[in-house]
Amino acid sequence: MKLWLTCLLFACMPAWADAPTTPGDAAAWLNRVAQATHQLTYQGVFVYQSQNIMAISHVSHLVDNNGEISRLDALSGPPHAFLRINDSVYCSIHNKPSSDIGHRPHHSFFPEILPYPNTHLNDYYQVRSLGHAKIADHDCEGVLLIPRDAYRYGYALWADSTSHVLLRLIKLDAHGQTASQLTFTQIDIGHAPTRAQLGIDFNDKSPIKHNGNETAPKTVWQITTPPPGFHHVTETVMMLPDHAQPVTHLVYTDGLATVSLFIERQTQPNTFHQQGLVQHGQMLLYTRPMGQYQVTAVGAVPLATLVMMADNLTSIERK
Amino acid sequence: MSHLAYANRPHQTDDAHAHIALISAGFDGELDDQELLMMLERHQSDINASCWQTWQLIGDTLRQSPSTHPSRLAQRVAEQLKHEPTVLAPKPLRAMHKKRMMSLAASVSVVALVSWSALHLALISPHTTQLASSAPASHAIQIAQIDPARLASFVAAHRDFALSANSPDTDTSTQTTAEPTQ
Numbered sequence: 001m002k003l004w005l006t007c008l009l010f011a012c013m014p015a016w017a018d019a020p021t022t023p024g025d026a027a028a029w030l031n032r033v034a035q036a037t038h039q040l041t042y043q044g045v046f047v048y049q050s051q052n053i054m055a056i057s058h059v060s061h062l063v064d065n066n067g068e069i070s071r072l073d074a075l076s077g078p079p080h081a082f083l084r085i086n087d088s089v090y091c092s093i094h095n096k097p098s099s100d101i102g103h104r105p106h107h108s109f110f111p112e113i114l115p116y117p118n119t120h121l122n123d124y125y126q127v128r129s130l131g132h133a134k135i136a137d138h139d140c141e142g143v144l145l146i147p148r149d150a151y152r153y154g155y156a157l158w159a160d161s162t163s164h165v166l167l168r169l170i171k172l173d174a175h176g177q178t179a180s181q182l183t184f185t186q187i188d189i190g191h192a193p194t195r196a197q198l199g200i201d202f203n204d205k206s207p208i209k210h211n212g213n214e215t216a217p218k219t220v221w222q223i224t225t226p227p228p229g230f231h232h233v234t235e236t237v238m239m240l241p242d243h244a245q246p247v248t249h250l251v252y253t254d255g256l257a258t259v260s261l262f263i264e265r266q267t268q269p270n271t272f273h274q275q276g277l278v279q280h281g282q283m284l285l286y287t288r289p290m291g292q293y294q295v296t297a298v299g300a301v302p303l304a305t306l307v308m309m310a311d312n313l314t315s316i317e318r319k
Numbered sequence: 320m321s322h323l324a325y326a327n328r329p330h331q332t333d334d335a336h337a338h339i340a341l342i343s344a345g346f347d348g349e350l351d352d353q354e355l356l357m358m359l360e361r362h363q364s365d366i367n368a369s370c371w372q373t374w375q376l377i378g379d380t381l382r383q384s385p386s387t388h389p390s391r392l393a394q395r396v397a398e399q400l401k402h403e404p405t406v407l408a409p410k411p412l413r414a415m416h417k418k419r420m421m422s423l424a425a426s427v428s429v430v431a432l433v434s435w436s437a438l439h440l441a442l443i444s445p446h447t448t449q450l451a452s453s454a455p456a457s458h459a460i461q462i463a464q465i466d467p468a469r470l471a472s473f474v475a476a477h478r479d480f481a482l483s484a485n486s487p488d489t490d491t492s493t494q495t496t497a498e499p500t501q
Contacts, residue, residue: 233480240476242468251480260477276463283474287463296465298477303460 026127027119029143033157034114036164039063044136044187045075046110050180050282059109062192071198072109083202084109092201110182111166114157115255124148124229124254125155133158135167136184142168145256151227151305152257153179163189174302179282220316221250221263227305229254252309259299259309266292277303286310 043060056075061068072082079094115121130142135158142158154176158168167187173179192198221235233251240247243264250261266273266289275288286306287296295313297306344350465473 238476240469240472242466242472247476249476253480258477258481260473260480262473262476274463276461278463278465278470280470280474283477285463285465285470285473286460287465296473298473300481307460 026122026143029141030114030119030121030127030157031117033159033164033166034116034119036159037111037114037166038068038116040163040165040189041192042165042187042189043192044184046182046184046187048110048180048182056185057110059111060192060198061109061112062195062198064195066195069195069198070109070112071193081201082109083199085199090202110169111184113169113256114166119255120229121145121255124152125256130156130158132161136187138162138167138187138189140167149228150302151230151308152254152301155256158183160187160189165189171300173282179300221248221261222314222316223250223252223261223309223312224314225308225312226252227254227308230257230259230305230309233258257299257301257305259297259301259305261309261313262296262298263290263293263313264296266294290315 041062043058045056045058048055048057055077058073058075060071062070067086068084069086070082070084074080081092083090083092121127125145125147128144128146130144133140133142138160139162140158141161142156145155145157147154153174154172156168156170156172157166159166165187168181168183170181170183171179222232223230226232230252231254233253234249235251236249237246238249240262244267245265248263250263252259252261273289273294276286278285278287282300283298284301284303284306285296285298286303287294288310289295290313293315295310297310299306
Protein backbone atom coordinates (compact mmCIF):
# COMPACT_ATOMS: atom_id res chain seq x y z
CA MET A 1 0.00 0.00 0.00
CA LYS A 2 2.81 2.33 0.91
CA LEU A 3 4.46 1.50 -2.37
CA TRP A 4 1.38 2.44 -4.33
CA LEU A 5 1.04 5.64 -2.38
CA THR A 6 4.66 6.44 -3.17
CA CYS A 7 4.06 5.77 -6.85
CA LEU A 8 0.92 7.86 -6.76
CA LEU A 9 2.82 10.73 -5.22
CA PHE A 10 5.47 10.54 -7.88
CA ALA A 11 2.86 10.26 -10.59
CA CYS A 12 1.10 13.31 -9.20
CA MET A 13 4.22 15.41 -9.28
CA PRO A 14 3.45 16.95 -12.67
CA ALA A 15 0.06 18.01 -11.36
CA TRP A 16 1.65 19.55 -8.30
CA ALA A 17 4.27 21.28 -10.33
CA ASP A 18 1.73 22.50 -12.82
CA ALA A 19 -0.81 23.71 -10.28
CA PRO A 20 0.83 27.05 -9.48
CA THR A 21 1.23 27.88 -13.16
CA THR A 22 -2.25 27.08 -14.37
CA PRO A 23 -5.01 28.55 -12.25
CA GLY A 24 -8.24 26.69 -12.67
CA ASP A 25 -10.16 29.59 -14.11
CA ALA A 26 -8.05 32.65 -14.76
CA ALA A 27 -10.96 34.67 -16.14
CA ALA A 28 -13.03 33.97 -13.06
CA TRP A 29 -10.16 34.96 -10.78
CA LEU A 30 -9.57 38.22 -12.64
CA ASN A 31 -13.27 39.03 -12.58
CA ARG A 32 -13.42 38.25 -8.88
CA VAL A 33 -10.53 40.62 -8.20
CA ALA A 34 -12.06 43.35 -10.34
CA GLN A 35 -15.43 42.96 -8.65
CA ALA A 36 -14.02 42.95 -5.12
CA THR A 37 -11.82 45.96 -5.78
CA HIS A 38 -14.79 47.93 -7.11
CA GLN A 39 -17.45 46.80 -4.67
CA LEU A 40 -15.69 46.56 -1.33
CA THR A 41 -14.93 49.37 1.08
CA TYR A 42 -11.32 49.92 2.09
CA GLN A 43 -8.67 52.50 2.75
CA GLY A 44 -4.92 52.32 2.77
CA VAL A 45 -1.57 53.72 1.77
CA PHE A 46 0.15 52.65 -1.42
CA VAL A 47 3.47 53.42 -3.00
CA TYR A 48 4.08 54.17 -6.64
CA GLN A 49 7.56 53.37 -7.86
CA SER A 50 8.94 53.82 -11.32
CA GLN A 51 12.63 54.05 -12.09
CA ASN A 52 13.86 56.85 -9.84
CA ILE A 53 10.39 58.10 -8.94
CA MET A 54 8.72 57.04 -5.73
CA ALA A 55 5.64 58.60 -4.23
CA ILE A 56 3.11 57.75 -1.59
CA SER A 57 -0.66 58.12 -1.72
CA HIS A 58 -3.60 57.38 0.50
CA VAL A 59 -6.71 55.98 -1.11
CA SER A 60 -10.17 55.57 0.34
CA HIS A 61 -12.91 53.66 -1.40
CA LEU A 62 -16.44 53.67 -0.07
CA VAL A 63 -19.41 51.80 -1.43
CA ASP A 64 -22.82 52.62 -0.02
CA ASN A 65 -26.39 52.97 -1.20
CA ASN A 66 -25.45 56.05 -3.22
CA GLY A 67 -22.81 54.25 -5.19
CA GLU A 68 -19.04 54.49 -5.25
CA ILE A 69 -16.86 57.27 -3.98
CA SER A 70 -13.07 57.22 -4.01
CA ARG A 71 -10.56 59.70 -2.77
CA LEU A 72 -6.87 59.82 -3.47
CA ASP A 73 -4.58 62.03 -1.42
CA ALA A 74 -0.98 62.60 -2.35
CA LEU A 75 1.17 62.15 0.72
CA SER A 76 4.32 63.19 -1.12
CA GLY A 77 5.04 65.86 -3.67
CA PRO A 78 2.71 68.80 -4.32
CA PRO A 79 -0.37 68.42 -2.12
CA HIS A 80 -3.39 67.52 -4.18
CA ALA A 81 -6.31 65.17 -4.03
CA PHE A 82 -8.66 63.45 -6.42
CA LEU A 83 -12.24 62.67 -5.67
CA ARG A 84 -14.27 60.38 -7.86
CA ILE A 85 -18.00 60.16 -7.30
CA ASN A 86 -19.36 57.54 -9.64
CA ASP A 87 -18.33 58.88 -13.08
CA SER A 88 -17.27 62.39 -12.08
CA VAL A 89 -13.68 63.08 -11.14
CA TYR A 90 -12.60 66.13 -9.17
CA CYS A 91 -9.10 67.33 -8.55
CA SER A 92 -8.32 69.61 -5.65
CA ILE A 93 -5.05 71.52 -5.55
CA HIS A 94 -3.89 72.88 -2.28
CA ASN A 95 -4.38 76.67 -1.98
CA LYS A 96 -6.40 76.78 -5.19
CA PRO A 97 -9.93 78.11 -4.95
CA SER A 98 -11.31 75.88 -7.65
CA SER A 99 -11.42 72.20 -8.31
CA ASP A 100 -11.11 70.58 -11.67
CA ILE A 101 -14.02 68.44 -12.78
CA GLY A 102 -13.95 65.86 -15.47
CA HIS A 103 -16.56 63.40 -16.59
CA ARG A 104 -14.33 60.42 -17.08
CA PRO A 105 -16.17 57.15 -16.85
CA HIS A 106 -12.97 55.23 -17.34
CA HIS A 107 -10.87 57.13 -14.87
CA SER A 108 -10.22 55.02 -11.81
CA PHE A 109 -7.75 55.11 -9.00
CA PHE A 110 -5.48 52.32 -8.03
CA PRO A 111 -6.39 49.64 -7.14
CA GLU A 112 -9.48 49.93 -9.39
CA ILE A 113 -7.64 49.27 -12.60
CA LEU A 114 -9.10 45.98 -13.82
CA PRO A 115 -11.99 46.22 -16.27
CA TYR A 116 -15.31 45.77 -14.55
CA PRO A 117 -17.81 44.13 -14.65
CA ASN A 118 -16.31 41.77 -17.18
CA THR A 119 -12.69 41.41 -18.07
CA HIS A 120 -11.41 39.49 -21.04
CA LEU A 121 -7.77 39.95 -20.20
CA ASN A 122 -7.11 36.24 -20.41
CA ASP A 123 -7.93 36.46 -24.13
CA TYR A 124 -4.82 38.57 -24.66
CA TYR A 125 -2.63 37.50 -21.76
CA GLN A 126 -1.63 34.11 -20.56
CA VAL A 127 -2.34 33.88 -16.87
CA ARG A 128 0.12 32.05 -14.67
CA SER A 129 -0.07 31.80 -10.92
CA LEU A 130 2.71 33.30 -8.86
CA GLY A 131 1.63 31.56 -5.69
CA HIS A 132 1.20 33.35 -2.41
CA ALA A 133 3.02 36.28 -0.87
CA LYS A 134 2.46 38.64 2.00
CA ILE A 135 1.71 42.22 1.09
CA ALA A 136 0.76 44.86 3.64
CA ASP A 137 0.35 42.06 6.16
CA HIS A 138 -2.21 40.32 3.96
CA ASP A 139 -1.82 36.92 2.40
CA CYS A 140 -2.06 37.50 -1.33
CA GLU A 141 -2.39 35.37 -4.42
CA GLY A 142 -0.47 36.54 -7.44
CA VAL A 143 -0.78 35.98 -11.17
CA LEU A 144 1.48 36.83 -14.04
CA LEU A 145 -0.13 38.17 -17.18
CA ILE A 146 2.03 37.23 -20.14
CA PRO A 147 1.05 38.93 -23.40
CA ARG A 148 -0.06 36.56 -26.12
CA ASP A 149 1.25 38.85 -28.84
CA ALA A 150 3.70 41.68 -29.40
CA TYR A 151 1.21 44.51 -28.91
CA ARG A 152 1.39 44.76 -25.13
CA TYR A 153 3.65 44.21 -22.16
CA GLY A 154 3.16 41.95 -19.18
CA TYR A 155 1.83 42.55 -15.70
CA ALA A 156 1.95 40.92 -12.31
CA LEU A 157 -1.09 41.23 -10.06
CA TRP A 158 -1.43 40.36 -6.39
CA ALA A 159 -4.78 40.27 -4.64
CA ASP A 160 -5.78 39.59 -1.06
CA SER A 161 -6.54 35.89 -0.93
CA THR A 162 -9.59 36.43 1.28
CA SER A 163 -11.28 39.56 -0.02
CA HIS A 164 -9.65 39.54 -3.48
CA VAL A 165 -8.93 43.26 -3.34
CA LEU A 166 -5.99 44.07 -5.60
CA LEU A 167 -2.99 45.01 -3.47
CA ARG A 168 -0.11 45.13 -5.93
CA LEU A 169 0.30 45.80 -9.61
CA ILE A 170 3.63 45.47 -11.36
CA LYS A 171 3.96 46.63 -14.91
CA LEU A 172 6.67 44.90 -16.89
CA ASP A 173 8.71 46.32 -19.70
CA ALA A 174 9.81 44.88 -23.02
CA HIS A 175 12.39 42.72 -21.28
CA GLY A 176 9.99 41.37 -18.69
CA GLN A 177 11.56 43.52 -15.99
CA THR A 178 9.65 45.71 -13.58
CA ALA A 179 8.90 49.04 -15.19
CA SER A 180 6.71 50.40 -12.42
CA GLN A 181 4.67 49.16 -9.56
CA LEU A 182 1.87 50.21 -7.30
CA THR A 183 1.72 48.39 -4.00
CA PHE A 184 -0.10 48.84 -0.74
CA THR A 185 2.01 49.21 2.36
CA GLN A 186 -1.04 49.30 4.58
CA ILE A 187 -4.69 48.62 3.93
CA ASP A 188 -7.79 48.32 6.04
CA ILE A 189 -10.38 46.33 4.16
CA GLY A 190 -13.95 46.95 5.25
CA HIS A 191 -13.41 50.43 6.66
CA ALA A 192 -13.31 53.90 5.08
CA PRO A 193 -14.24 57.46 6.04
CA THR A 194 -17.81 58.55 5.56
CA ARG A 195 -18.95 60.17 2.36
CA ALA A 196 -19.01 63.58 4.04
CA GLN A 197 -15.48 63.15 5.32
CA LEU A 198 -14.20 62.16 1.90
CA GLY A 199 -15.53 65.31 0.25
CA ILE A 200 -14.71 67.76 2.99
CA ASP A 201 -11.96 69.59 1.05
CA PHE A 202 -14.02 69.90 -2.10
CA ASN A 203 -17.17 71.48 -0.74
CA ASP A 204 -15.80 75.00 -0.56
CA LYS A 205 -14.33 75.06 -4.05
CA SER A 206 -16.00 76.14 -7.23
CA PRO A 207 -15.57 73.58 -9.95
CA ILE A 208 -14.00 74.21 -13.31
CA LYS A 209 -15.52 71.88 -15.82
CA HIS A 210 -13.61 70.73 -18.83
CA ASN A 211 -13.09 67.73 -21.03
CA GLY A 212 -16.78 67.93 -21.85
CA ASN A 213 -18.29 66.36 -24.91
CA GLU A 214 -21.02 68.93 -25.38
CA THR A 215 -20.07 69.70 -28.94
CA ALA A 216 -20.15 66.71 -31.16
CA PRO A 217 -16.92 66.40 -33.10
CA LYS A 218 -17.26 67.31 -36.74
CA THR A 219 -14.98 64.50 -37.65
CA VAL A 220 -15.48 60.91 -36.65
CA TRP A 221 -12.24 59.15 -36.08
CA GLN A 222 -11.82 55.46 -35.98
CA ILE A 223 -9.10 52.89 -36.24
CA THR A 224 -9.96 50.44 -38.96
CA THR A 225 -7.73 47.67 -37.67
CA PRO A 226 -6.68 48.13 -34.06
CA PRO A 227 -4.30 45.67 -32.44
CA PRO A 228 -6.10 42.59 -31.08
CA GLY A 229 -8.02 43.31 -27.90
CA PHE A 230 -7.81 47.08 -28.08
CA HIS A 231 -11.18 48.73 -28.15
CA HIS A 232 -12.35 52.32 -28.23
CA VAL A 233 -13.02 53.79 -24.80
CA THR A 234 -13.75 57.45 -25.20
CA GLU A 235 -13.33 60.45 -27.44
CA THR A 236 -13.10 63.99 -26.19
CA VAL A 237 -12.19 67.34 -27.65
CA MET A 238 -10.13 69.48 -25.34
CA MET A 239 -7.78 72.37 -25.13
CA LEU A 240 -4.33 71.37 -24.02
CA PRO A 241 -1.67 73.75 -22.74
CA ASP A 242 0.58 75.09 -25.49
CA HIS A 243 -1.85 74.03 -28.18
CA ALA A 244 -3.51 76.65 -30.32
CA GLN A 245 -6.29 74.42 -31.54
CA PRO A 246 -8.64 72.00 -29.80
CA VAL A 247 -7.26 68.51 -29.74
CA THR A 248 -9.29 65.38 -30.26
CA HIS A 249 -8.31 62.73 -27.76
CA LEU A 250 -9.12 59.11 -28.54
CA VAL A 251 -8.49 56.44 -25.94
CA TYR A 252 -8.11 52.75 -26.68
CA THR A 253 -7.38 50.01 -24.18
CA ASP A 254 -7.20 46.27 -23.88
CA GLY A 255 -8.19 46.53 -20.24
CA LEU A 256 -4.73 47.25 -18.90
CA ALA A 257 -2.61 48.73 -21.65
CA THR A 258 -3.89 52.11 -22.78
CA VAL A 259 -3.14 54.14 -25.88
CA SER A 260 -4.11 57.72 -26.54
CA LEU A 261 -4.33 59.28 -29.96
CA PHE A 262 -4.22 63.05 -30.17
CA ILE A 263 -5.45 64.60 -33.38
CA GLU A 264 -4.97 68.27 -34.05
CA ARG A 265 -5.52 70.35 -37.12
CA GLN A 266 -2.60 72.24 -38.53
CA THR A 267 -3.30 75.94 -38.56
CA GLN A 268 -0.31 76.78 -40.69
CA PRO A 269 1.51 74.61 -43.20
CA ASN A 270 4.46 72.69 -41.78
CA THR A 271 3.79 73.91 -38.26
CA PHE A 272 4.54 70.51 -36.77
CA HIS A 273 4.24 68.37 -39.85
CA GLN A 274 6.57 65.52 -39.09
CA GLN A 275 6.73 61.80 -38.59
CA GLY A 276 8.77 60.01 -35.98
CA LEU A 277 9.21 58.60 -32.55
CA VAL A 278 9.84 60.18 -29.17
CA GLN A 279 10.52 58.37 -25.92
CA HIS A 280 9.50 60.04 -22.70
CA GLY A 281 10.34 57.83 -19.75
CA GLN A 282 8.28 54.70 -20.17
CA MET A 283 6.03 56.44 -22.65
CA LEU A 284 6.47 56.24 -26.37
CA LEU A 285 5.06 58.87 -28.68
CA TYR A 286 4.65 58.24 -32.37
CA THR A 287 3.55 61.16 -34.47
CA ARG A 288 2.68 61.39 -38.13
CA PRO A 289 0.86 63.78 -40.46
CA MET A 290 -2.50 62.83 -41.82
CA GLY A 291 -3.73 65.27 -44.41
CA GLN A 292 -4.30 68.55 -42.64
CA TYR A 293 -4.03 66.87 -39.26
CA GLN A 294 -1.20 65.71 -37.08
CA VAL A 295 -1.76 62.44 -35.23
CA THR A 296 0.21 61.58 -32.13
CA ALA A 297 -0.15 58.17 -30.46
CA VAL A 298 0.98 57.91 -26.85
CA GLY A 299 1.31 54.92 -24.56
CA ALA A 300 3.58 52.71 -22.52
CA VAL A 301 3.20 50.00 -25.11
CA PRO A 302 5.39 48.52 -27.84
CA LEU A 303 6.07 50.79 -30.77
CA ALA A 304 4.28 48.37 -33.08
CA THR A 305 1.04 49.11 -31.23
CA LEU A 306 1.36 52.86 -31.66
CA VAL A 307 2.33 52.58 -35.31
CA MET A 308 -0.52 50.21 -36.08
CA MET A 309 -3.05 52.51 -34.45
CA ALA A 310 -1.80 55.76 -35.92
CA ASP A 311 -1.35 54.34 -39.38
CA ASN A 312 -4.83 52.76 -39.42
CA LEU A 313 -6.63 55.88 -38.28
CA THR A 314 -9.30 57.09 -40.65
CA SER A 315 -11.70 59.98 -40.55
CA ILE A 316 -15.22 60.56 -41.73
CA GLU A 317 -16.39 64.12 -42.09
CA ARG A 318 -19.84 64.73 -40.74
CA LYS A 319 -22.21 66.75 -42.87
CA MET B 320 49.88 -9.82 18.94
CA SER B 321 51.75 -10.38 22.15
CA HIS B 322 50.92 -13.01 24.69
CA LEU B 323 49.87 -10.33 27.08
CA ALA B 324 47.63 -8.81 24.54
CA TYR B 325 46.11 -12.17 23.82
CA ALA B 326 45.66 -12.92 27.52
CA ASN B 327 44.09 -9.55 28.16
CA ARG B 328 41.94 -9.67 25.12
CA PRO B 329 38.34 -9.90 26.15
CA HIS B 330 37.17 -13.40 25.60
CA GLN B 331 34.20 -12.62 23.44
CA THR B 332 32.97 -16.03 22.52
CA ASP B 333 29.95 -14.40 21.13
CA ASP B 334 31.87 -11.85 19.22
CA ALA B 335 32.43 -13.37 15.81
CA HIS B 336 34.73 -10.61 14.68
CA ALA B 337 37.13 -11.00 17.58
CA HIS B 338 36.95 -14.74 17.13
CA ILE B 339 37.94 -14.58 13.50
CA ALA B 340 40.56 -11.91 14.10
CA LEU B 341 42.31 -14.10 16.60
CA ILE B 342 42.41 -17.04 14.26
CA SER B 343 43.62 -14.79 11.49
CA ALA B 344 46.42 -13.51 13.70
CA GLY B 345 47.51 -17.08 14.25
CA PHE B 346 47.76 -17.74 10.56
CA ASP B 347 49.57 -14.46 10.03
CA GLY B 348 52.32 -15.54 12.37
CA GLU B 349 51.56 -12.87 14.85
CA LEU B 350 51.25 -15.36 17.70
CA ASP B 351 54.16 -17.19 19.27
CA ASP B 352 54.08 -20.93 19.58
CA GLN B 353 52.42 -20.99 22.95
CA GLU B 354 49.78 -18.52 21.91
CA LEU B 355 49.20 -20.45 18.74
CA LEU B 356 48.68 -23.68 20.63
CA MET B 357 46.25 -21.99 22.96
CA MET B 358 44.36 -20.57 20.04
CA LEU B 359 44.23 -23.93 18.27
CA GLU B 360 43.01 -25.69 21.35
CA ARG B 361 40.36 -23.11 21.99
CA HIS B 362 39.15 -22.72 18.43
CA GLN B 363 39.90 -26.08 16.95
CA SER B 364 36.35 -26.79 16.19
CA ASP B 365 36.05 -23.57 14.24
CA ILE B 366 38.94 -24.25 11.98
CA ASN B 367 38.48 -26.51 9.06
CA ALA B 368 40.42 -27.11 5.95
CA SER B 369 38.59 -24.50 4.01
CA CYS B 370 39.46 -21.85 6.53
CA TRP B 371 43.08 -22.84 6.53
CA GLN B 372 43.28 -22.52 2.80
CA THR B 373 41.46 -19.25 2.69
CA TRP B 374 43.47 -17.58 5.36
CA GLN B 375 46.72 -18.82 4.01
CA LEU B 376 45.78 -17.52 0.58
CA ILE B 377 44.92 -14.14 1.99
CA GLY B 378 48.16 -13.99 3.90
CA ASP B 379 50.21 -14.96 0.87
CA THR B 380 48.44 -12.41 -1.26
CA LEU B 381 49.02 -9.64 1.21
CA ARG B 382 52.63 -10.57 1.62
CA GLN B 383 52.94 -10.90 -2.17
CA SER B 384 54.77 -14.11 -1.63
CA PRO B 385 54.37 -17.23 -3.71
CA SER B 386 51.75 -19.35 -2.21
CA THR B 387 52.98 -22.58 -0.82
CA HIS B 388 49.51 -23.85 -1.30
CA PRO B 389 48.24 -23.31 -4.79
CA SER B 390 45.03 -21.44 -4.51
CA ARG B 391 43.43 -23.20 -7.38
CA LEU B 392 41.16 -20.18 -7.47
CA ALA B 393 39.59 -20.88 -10.81
CA GLN B 394 39.06 -24.46 -9.88
CA ARG B 395 37.56 -23.57 -6.56
CA VAL B 396 35.30 -20.94 -8.12
CA ALA B 397 34.12 -23.47 -10.66
CA GLU B 398 33.47 -25.98 -7.90
CA GLN B 399 31.63 -23.36 -5.90
CA LEU B 400 29.46 -22.51 -8.90
CA LYS B 401 28.81 -26.20 -9.46
CA HIS B 402 27.51 -26.48 -5.96
CA GLU B 403 25.48 -23.28 -6.18
CA PRO B 404 21.83 -24.10 -6.63
CA THR B 405 20.35 -23.00 -9.91
CA VAL B 406 17.72 -20.44 -9.11
CA LEU B 407 14.85 -20.93 -11.50
CA ALA B 408 12.14 -19.51 -9.28
CA PRO B 409 11.44 -15.79 -9.79
CA LYS B 410 12.37 -13.38 -7.13
CA PRO B 411 9.66 -12.49 -4.70
CA LEU B 412 7.04 -10.52 -6.57
CA ARG B 413 6.88 -7.82 -3.96
CA ALA B 414 10.56 -7.01 -4.13
CA MET B 415 10.76 -7.07 -7.92
CA HIS B 416 7.56 -5.07 -8.29
CA LYS B 417 8.82 -2.57 -5.80
CA LYS B 418 12.03 -2.10 -7.72
CA ARG B 419 10.22 -1.70 -11.01
CA MET B 420 7.70 0.71 -9.63
CA MET B 421 10.34 2.77 -7.90
CA SER B 422 12.24 2.95 -11.17
CA LEU B 423 9.07 3.93 -12.98
CA ALA B 424 8.25 6.50 -10.35
CA ALA B 425 11.73 7.92 -10.52
CA SER B 426 11.46 8.14 -14.30
CA VAL B 427 8.08 9.80 -14.06
CA SER B 428 9.37 12.29 -11.57
CA VAL B 429 12.34 13.12 -13.74
CA VAL B 430 10.11 13.52 -16.79
CA ALA B 431 7.76 15.62 -14.73
CA LEU B 432 10.48 17.91 -13.54
CA VAL B 433 11.93 18.24 -17.01
CA SER B 434 8.50 18.85 -18.50
CA TRP B 435 7.67 21.38 -15.84
CA SER B 436 10.89 23.25 -16.45
CA ALA B 437 10.37 23.05 -20.18
CA LEU B 438 6.84 24.30 -19.78
CA HIS B 439 8.06 27.27 -17.83
CA LEU B 440 10.69 28.03 -20.40
CA ALA B 441 8.21 27.58 -23.20
CA LEU B 442 5.83 29.99 -21.55
CA ILE B 443 8.36 32.61 -20.76
CA SER B 444 10.53 32.36 -23.82
CA PRO B 445 7.89 33.23 -26.41
CA HIS B 446 6.99 36.21 -24.31
CA THR B 447 10.54 37.38 -24.24
CA THR B 448 10.95 36.65 -27.89
CA GLN B 449 7.78 38.45 -28.77
CA LEU B 450 8.73 41.40 -26.70
CA ALA B 451 12.17 41.47 -28.16
CA SER B 452 10.69 41.53 -31.62
CA SER B 453 7.85 43.81 -30.71
CA ALA B 454 9.31 46.86 -32.34
CA PRO B 455 10.03 45.72 -35.84
CA ALA B 456 9.30 49.10 -37.27
CA SER B 457 11.73 50.97 -35.09
CA HIS B 458 14.52 50.70 -37.61
CA ALA B 459 12.48 52.59 -40.14
CA ILE B 460 11.16 55.29 -37.85
CA GLN B 461 13.12 58.40 -37.19
CA ILE B 462 13.34 60.31 -33.98
CA ALA B 463 10.86 63.13 -34.03
CA GLN B 464 11.27 66.55 -32.50
CA ILE B 465 8.29 67.54 -30.41
CA ASP B 466 8.19 70.71 -28.40
CA PRO B 467 8.73 69.70 -24.74
CA ALA B 468 5.67 71.62 -23.57
CA ARG B 469 3.45 69.95 -26.16
CA LEU B 470 4.97 66.60 -25.34
CA ALA B 471 4.30 67.08 -21.63
CA SER B 472 0.70 68.01 -22.32
CA PHE B 473 0.18 64.83 -24.35
CA VAL B 474 1.68 62.67 -21.64
CA ALA B 475 -0.33 64.37 -18.90
CA ALA B 476 -3.58 63.99 -20.81
CA HIS B 477 -2.80 60.37 -21.52
CA ARG B 478 -2.11 59.66 -17.85
CA ASP B 479 -5.67 60.59 -17.03
CA PHE B 480 -6.70 57.34 -18.65
CA ALA B 481 -3.63 55.19 -18.23
CA LEU B 482 -2.67 53.07 -15.26
CA SER B 483 -0.40 55.78 -13.99
CA ALA B 484 -3.14 58.39 -14.18
CA ASN B 485 -3.66 58.41 -10.44
CA SER B 486 -0.04 58.04 -9.60
CA PRO B 487 1.38 60.91 -7.61
CA ASP B 488 3.72 61.90 -10.41
CA THR B 489 0.78 62.99 -12.52
CA ASP B 490 1.28 66.49 -13.78
CA THR B 491 -1.59 68.23 -12.05
CA SER B 492 -0.82 71.57 -13.67
CA THR B 493 -2.22 70.31 -16.93
CA GLN B 494 -5.57 69.66 -15.39
CA THR B 495 -5.85 73.00 -13.72
CA THR B 496 -4.97 74.96 -16.80
CA ALA B 497 -7.28 73.17 -19.16
CA GLU B 498 -10.03 75.33 -20.59
CA PRO B 499 -13.55 74.38 -21.63
CA THR B 500 -13.84 73.27 -25.19
CA GLN B 501 -15.58 75.78 -27.38
